Amino acid sequence: xxxxxxxxxxxxxxxxxxxxxxxxxxxxxxxxxxxxxxxxxxxxxxxxxxxxxxxxxxxxxxxxxxxxxxxxxxxxxxxxxxxxxxxxxxxxxxxxxxxxxxxxxxxxxxxxxxxxxxxxxxxxxxxxxxxxxxxxxxxxxxxxxxxxxxxxxxxxxxxxxxxxxxxxxxxxxxxxxxxxxxxxxxxxxxxxxxxxxxxxxxxxxxxxxxxxxxxxxxxxxxxxxxxxxxxxxxxxxxxxxxxxxxxxxxxxxxxxxxxxxxxxxxxxxxxxxxxxxxxxxxxxxxxxxxxxxxxxxxxxxxxxxxxxxxxxxxxxxxxxxxxxxxxxxxxxxxxxxxxxxxxxxxxxxxxxxxxxxxxxxxxxxxxxxxxxxxxxxxxxxxxxxxxxxxxxxxxxxxxxxxxxxxxxxxxxxxxxxxxxxxxxxxxxxxxxxxxxxxxxxxxxxxxxxxxxxxxxxxxxxxxxxxx
Amino acid sequence: xxxxxxxxxxxxxxxxxxxxxxxxxxxxxxxxxxxxxxxxxxxxxxxxxxxxxxxxxxxxxxxxxxxxxxxxxxxxxxxxxxxxxxxxxxxxxxxxxxx
Numbered sequence: 243x244x245x246x247x248x249x250x251x252x253x254x255x256x257x258x259x260x261x262x263x264x265x266x267x268x269x270x271x272x273x274x275x276x277x278x279x280x281x282x283x284x285x286x287x288x289x290x291x292x293x294x295x296x297x298x299x300x301x302x303x304x305x306x307x308x309x310x311x312x313x314x315x316x317x318x319x320x321x322x323x324x325x326x327x328x329x330x331x332x333x334x335x336x337x338x339x340x341x342x343x344x345x346x347x348x349x350x351x352x353x354x355x356x357x358x359x360x361x362x363x364x365x366x367x368x369x370x371x372x373x374x375x376x377x378x379x380x381x382x383x384x385x386x387x388x389x390x391x392x393x394x395x396x397x398x399x400x401x402x403x404x405x406x407x408x409x410x411x412x413x414x415x416x417x418x419x420x421x422x423x424x425x426x427x428x429x430x431x432x433x434x435x436x437x438x439x440x441x442x443x444x445x446x447x448x449x450x451x452x453x454x455x456x457x458x459x460x461x462x463x464x465x466x467x468x469x470x471x472x473x474x475x476x477x478x479x480x481x482x483x484x485x486x487x488x489x490x491x492x493x494x495x496x497x498x499x500x501x502x503x504x505x506x507x508x509x510x511x512x513x514x515x516x517x518x519x520x521x522x523x524x525x526x527x528x529x530x531x532x533x534x535x536x537x538x539x540x541x542x543x544x545x546x547x548x549x550x551x552x553x554x555x556x557x558x559x560x561x562x563x564x565x566x567x568x569x570x571x572x573x574x575x576x577x578x579x580x581x582x583x584x585x586x587x588x589x590x591x592x593x594x595x596x597x598x599x600x601x602x603x604x605x606x607x608x609x610x611x612x613x614x615x616x617x618x619x620x621x622x623x624x625x626x627x628x629x630x631x632x633x634x635x636x637x638x639x640x641x642x643x644x645x646x647x648x649x650x651x652x653x654x655x656x657x658x659x660x661x662x663x664x665x666x667x668x669x670x671x672x673x674x675x676x677x678x679x680x681x682x683x684x685x686x687x688x689x690x691x692x693x694x695x696x697x698x699x700x701x702x703x704x705x706x707x708x709x
Numbered sequence: 710x711x712x713x714x715x716x717x718x719x720x721x722x723x724x725x726x727x728x729x730x731x732x733x734x735x736x737x738x739x740x741x742x743x744x745x746x747x748x749x750x751x752x753x754x755x756x757x758x759x760x761x762x763x764x765x766x767x768x769x770x771x772x773x774x775x776x777x778x779x780x781x782x783x784x785x786x787x788x789x790x791x792x793x794x795x796x797x798x799x800x801x802x803x804x805x806x807x808x
Contacts, residue, residue: 255756259753259756260730260734262749262753263731263734263735263738263746263749263750263753264734266738266739266742266745266746266749267737268739269739269741269742269799269802269803272742272745272799272802273796273799273800273803275749276745276749276795276796276799279749279752279753279792279795280792282753283752283753283755283756283788283792286756286758287758287759287762287788289759290758290762290763291762293762293763293766294762294763294765294766296768297765297766297768298765298766298767298770298774298778301765301770301774301778302762302765302766302778302781304778305765305778305779305781305782305785306758306781306785307785308782308785309782309783309784309785309787309788309789310786310788310789311789312786312789312790313785313786313787313788313789313790313791313793314789314790314793316786316790316794317789317790317791317793317794317797318793320794322798325744325748325794328748328794329744329747329748329751332748332751332786332787332790332791333751335755335784335786335787336754336755336757336784338780338783339755339757339758339761339780339783339784339787340757342761342776342777342779342780342783343757343760343761343764343776343777343780345776346761346764346765346773346774346776346777346780347764347773349771349772349773349776350767350771350772352767353763353766353767353773353774353777354760354764363715363717367717465747466747469747469750469751472751472754473750473754475757476754476755476756476757477724479757479760480720480757480760481717481720481724483760483763484716484720485759485760486719486720486723487756487759488756488757488759489724489727490723490727490730491753491754491756492754492756492757493724493727493728493731494730494731494734494750494753495731495750495751495753495754496731497728497731497732497735498746498750499747499750501732501735501736502743502746502747505740591740591741593740598743598744598747599740599743599744599746599747600740600741600742600743600744600745600746600747603740603741603742603743603744604745604798604801607798607801607802608801610801613741616741618740618741
């Protein structure tokens, strides 16, 4: 194939990728979108294989087969509750692949049709692609550990923020050093392994240091940000290889991740930088601002069943606790039982509920909850006032009315206004405060009844009591 | 103004336009599908597999081509895993028939 034909094939593949993302605007068109994505990828890979037809195609096919098999098994086996971990792991692979490709370019530019001395522009682009790739890799590994709950095995994976004195200073010094070695790599007349490798090593360390101070509930932002990085890394490699398809695909992914990070930050009313600088939830003291003797009312699953069974409308608010307890199927059963009794059941999803964007939606979809019963915060917030019973399952900060009070640390954060409902049932494991370390006045309202226990157990008990 | 445009400039043009396209397409994605969005973008960014294939391509096996082959395997995990897990999730979002 001539270079022109190859470029045109890549153009078609790029259009397929755009259509893949466009399909996700609605659940009905999403599967067709995914098919476009697969078609684009197939075309891209076949086109590239035709270029290296006279080389070690056996080696390439073997590698593709091994990787493809591992990916297919992982995709089949993964539990929906483990989706955040899987996505983090996949981000790390993109990052690592980008670094390895950059190493290969430095080693043998001729394989990519470049002059042996690596043009200056290519060296600059390699620098960008490599450090973003390395950051993505090590950052995603830490994010994976935090999401998979490996904090007990290895302290850096702790879901609580890991901080140390002078952290930001260390990061700054390392970042400057990395830039310095990047410049050295750029300026050196030919193959400059030393500055290149030192720069890459520093980027790996930086990736770890940037993610460790960020706590568990900020993970939706982190995982979106790493998603974005993995795209920019691909685009960076595209620049060094002069491959427009890579640039297009990379920028699509990069902007996707950036927009998701923005949406997540907005849903927490926090600036991107305050999330990235981390350490949120580590400080204490603010929690006691409203302290005093407060009493809460607690009830049993039977009481909850009675209240819900006699309601006209019920809204269920799922949070991370639902994912931890894997309670999605039990919740669906509860909803079915209530619907049978003539109760209208809907679900309200806060954008940062769970550990990644859309986490709750996927869990409910897995339990076969029809997606038109699952509503986003803006769609349902005005309905709480006319709702008989709200059941909050393992959510805390996203329903904390303190967000409406000036001076509270979460003031201004958009929340689900569950406090307006006639009765609020809150399921939690204990009275411990949420991630933000704040007490939640919702729990002490007269209309609120606490139902303590594991989300799945409690919901199953309610279902039994409804019979 | 004479001479040809540097490829890097053309790349930059493509890059800026693609960011705009991405921006507009992504804002239209329904929030319910944000998790499938992440997994499918993951698969799409694994199109760096084409770079890895080129790196692994030369007839003589050397350090660079071994790096390339490893990168091919890593990216292939993502390509297969990303698209398949997205399909699995999207199947769940199928319209349920009213029983």
